[in-house]
Amino acid sequence: METSKKRSECPLSCSLDVFGDKWSLLIIRDLIFYKKGTYNDFLKSEEGIATNILASRLKALEENGIIEKSAHPESKAKILYRLSKKGIDLLPIIVEIYIWSDKYFSMPLEIKQIIKEAKKDKDKFVKQITKELKSQ
Amino acid sequence: METSKKRSECPLSCSLDVFGDKWSLLIIRDLIFYKKGTYNDFLKSEEGIATNILASRLKALEENGIIEKSAHPESKAKILYRLSKKGIDLLPIIVEIYIWSDKYFSMPLEIKQIIKEAKKDKDKFVKQITKELKSQ
DNA sequence: TAATTTTGCTTGCATATTGCAAGTGCAAAT
DNA sequence: ATTTGCACTTGCAATATGCAAGCAAAATTA
Numbered sequence: 001m002e003t004s005k006k007r008s009e010c011p012l013s014c015s016l017d018v019f020g021d022k023w024s025l026l027i028i029r030d031l032i033f034y035k036k037g038t039y040n041d042f043l044k045s046e047e048g049i050a051t052n053i054l055a056s057r058l059k060a061l062e063e064n065g066i067i068e069k070s071a072h073p074e075s076k077a078k079i080l081y082r083l084s085k086k087g088i089d090l091l092p093i094i095v096e097i098y099i100w101s102d103k104y105f106s107m108p109l110e111i112k113q114i115i116k117e118a119k120k121d122k123d124k125f126v127k128q129i130t131k132e133l134k135s136q
Numbered sequence: 137m138e139t140s141k142k143r144s145e146c147p148l149s150c151s152l153d154v155f156g157d158k159w160s161l162l163i164i165r166d167l168i169f170y171k172k173g174t175y176n177d178f179l180k181s182e183e184g185i186a187t188n189i190l191a192s193r194l195k196a197l198e199e200n201g202i203i204e205k206s207a208h209p210e211s212k213a214k215i216l217y218r219l220s221k222k223g224i225d226l227l228p229i230i231v232e233i234y235i236w237s238d239k240y241f242s243m244p245l246e247i248k249q250i251i252k253e254a255k256k257d258k259d260k261f262v263k264q265i266t267k268e269l270k271s272q
Numbered sequence: 273t274a275a276t277t278t279t280g281c282t283t284g285c286a287t288a289t290t291g292c293a294a295g296t297g298c299a300a301a302t
Numbered sequence: 303a304t305t306t307g308c309a310c311t312t313g314c315a316a317t318a319t320g321c322a323a324g325c326a327a328a329a330t331t332a
Contacts, residue, residue, distance in 0.1 A: 007182075007183040007184070008182045008183045009182075009243060009244055010162075010165070010182070010183070010243070010247070011233075011234055011237030011238065011241050011243045011247060011251075012161060012162065012165050012230065012233055012234065012237065013162060013183055014237060014241050014243075015233050015236065015237050015241075016158050016161060016162070017158070020156065020157065020158050020161070021156065021157070021158070022152050022153070022156050022157070022290095025148060025152060025156070026146075026148065026149060026152070029146070029148050038308080038309085039308070039309050039310075040307080040308065040309080043309095046143075046144045046145075046146070047143040047144045047146070047149055048143070049291095050290070050291045050292065051291095051292090051293095051309090051310075051311090052290085052291080052292090052310085052311075052312085053289090053290065053291075054309095054310090055309080055310055055311075056289095056290095075299075075300070075307095075308085076298090076299065076300085077298070077299040077300060077307070077308050077309080078299095078307090078308065078309085079308085079309070086239075086240055089236055089239060089240075090236060092232045092235070092236070093229060093232040093233055093236060094148065095232075096228045096229040096231075096232045097147075097148055097151045097229055098147055098148065099228070100151065100225055100226060100228070100229060101147030101148065101150060101151050102147065103222075103225060104222055104225075105147050105150050105151075107145060107146070107147045107150075108145055111146070111147060115147075158319095174279080174280085175279070175280050175281075176278085176279065176280075179280095184320095185320095186319070186320045186321065187280090187281075187282090187320095187321090187322095188281085188282075188283085188319085188320080188321090189318090189319065189320075190280095190281090191280080191281060191282075192318095192319095211278095211279085211328075211329070212327090212328060212329085213278070213279050213280080213327070213328040213329060214278090214279065214280085214328090215279085215280070
């Protein structure tokens with residue numbers, strides 16, 4: 001996925017140009033909910049992203065200002081990927097997808113539980129997680 | 137995009153298997169906000185979807201229960217595509233994408249105006265449009 | 273009534289994207 | 303000094319996308 005010229009002025013279309021593929025939101029999910037942050041973390045996710053695709057997605061997400069590279073506190077060999085403000089702001093979208101899923105898919109209980117909490121008070125849930133992410 | 141077996145039990149991943157591509161949400165946008173309903177309507181959208189891709193997306197959306205074919209009131213030659221309940225329920229996701237876009241993209245004033253209204257009271261906005269769609 | 277246009281597709285083919293396996297260079301651990 | 307871990311890159315096959323042309327049934331026009 002090269003950083004392509006936008007297809008139209010429609011903000012939905014522009015948004016999909018940024019994260020409208022099968023992998024980007026899963027990487028962002030890993031950053032938000034599973035506290036993953038390194039290349040190998042993402043590689044190990046159960047969906048099994050191919051290594052070259054992961055590299056290209058990370059590059060695109062960085063170019064689009066969704067994530068940022070930073071030094072890993074433990075080792076110079078590691079790179080820590082972190083969500084930018086712009087990336088953290090995608091959380092409400094992901095929450096709505098989860099809530100939609102909850103209506104139409106079955107899923108592991110642990111996730112169902114998280115969604116239940118999110119539904120109870122969306123704004124509170126989003127603010128809570130946003131705060132956590134920013135403090136990292 | 138064939139109707140592929142799911143990559144994982146993650147509801148986000150499953151959702152992306154349904155609408156996580158560059159075109160599906162644009163078709164749904166057209167159904168929701170532009171009152172489009174026929175094959176040619178979708179073809180004419182400014183993003184310029186290819187005819188074979190449109191056909192494959194409509195088929196997939198139908199197989200996933202997001203849209204339904206119905207008889208067109210004006211003509212037997214025409215087919216009216218309509219959102220199912222499951223499809224209408226995607227509206228909160230699209231609204232959140234719009235709201236995110238509003239923060240990070242510039243866009244036509246008319247759309248900015250719609251988003252402004254959506255932000256004022258999300259629930260009201262969603263309910264209003266849902267009602268309209270169901271009454272069609 | 274016959275010819276033309278509209279509608280919703282399908283088909284063929286070139287190009288682009290994805291997926292898989294193997295390899296590379298640097299850092300860190302043994 | 304050697305092996306392992308990490309973040310990639312490369313090559314190539316498989317799949318998906320984009321573009322142009324074609325096609326059958328219905329609707330319109332002549």
